[in-house]
């Protein structure tokens with residue numbers, strides 16, 4: 001990455017949350033096992049049609065390339081003249097050469113500003129999106145939890161618990177045995193008999209978490225689900241995450257809340273514009289990332305609100321330490337060069 005990209009960051013959304021519920025909490029350190037996941041030079045490219053999607057990808061600073069339509073033969077042009085695709089075709093390079101190894105027992109947070117490629121990376125690891133280049137080696141079954149989890153809004157919570165359980169490899173008996181526990185964990189009460197489309201986003205997210213973690217999966221993927229829960233749900237989720245890790249599972253957690261990442265993860269991957277710019281111990285990466293976000297907010301507001309942190313649920317920013325401004329931004333540029 002060069003300073004040009006740092007300049008281009010000026011229009012990006014440097015959203016970062018910091019919550020009081022998480023204060024003073026840390027993920028338990030447990031002895032790590034063998035590697036369970038190897039991501040080797042992974043690239044994911046989306047083909048988008050029309051200018052709107054291309055522009056929104058460009059907004060998030062991702063590498064976008066226009067694709068020239070192939071030249072058609074004369075006979076094709078004569079026969080298919082009326083069927084030619086109209087509109088620009090572009091390629092969005094959402095994940096660019098990401099490599100890392102995860103071990104049994106690790107709890108790995110993924111941070112990055114909007115559009116940096118966090119969800120795409122998770123979906124590629126679970127096999128929902130094929131790699132354009134590179135490879136993903138997994139020992140075990142990843143259970144993806146997130147907006148794209150295969151639950152059906154038109155069906156009841158109860159039916160979704162059944163479908164989700166089967167999709168995770170549970171037997172009907174195991175699903176039956178776990179049913180009440182899942183409903184209790186998600187705290188959805190009588191809503192379990194109503195279609196999921198009637199749920200609030202928080203209820204749906206809690207149910208997805210409860211289903212995905214019910215069978216103690218080998219690899220648990222959590223995409224923003226904890227953002228919608230209250231303190232009690234978070235405490236239950238943290239206990240469940242620790243339990244998955246104690247049973248030699250691995251947890252990946254995507255969140256815009258840096259305090260949640262600090263409370264639940266031992267290691268952090270920082271994505272920026274599709275690249276992995278930093279991978280290390282939670283304290284080291286979280287501190288560098290916070291500095292980067294603050295520095296960019298500061299640059300944007302001319303220093304006025306740079307040292308502010310946003311607390312979810314309040315409109316009032318609170319003062320935190322001042323960032324290092326340009327130095328922190330250059331730091332990222334250097335790491336990802």
Ligand SMILES: Nc1ncnc2c1ncn2[C@@H]1O[C@H](COP(=O)(O)OP(=O)(O)OP(=O)(O)O)[C@@H](O)[C@H]1O
Nearest residue numbers: 046057060062092094113114115116117118119120
């Ligand atoms: N299905 C898709 N088709 C085309 N482009 C996509 C698709 N999914 C994601 N993208 C683009 O890929 C880039 C990375 O998106 P992704 O959702 O992985 O980022 P993210 O870091 O998870 O963002 P956020 O924090 O906003 O959820 C973005 O530019 C996005 O517009």
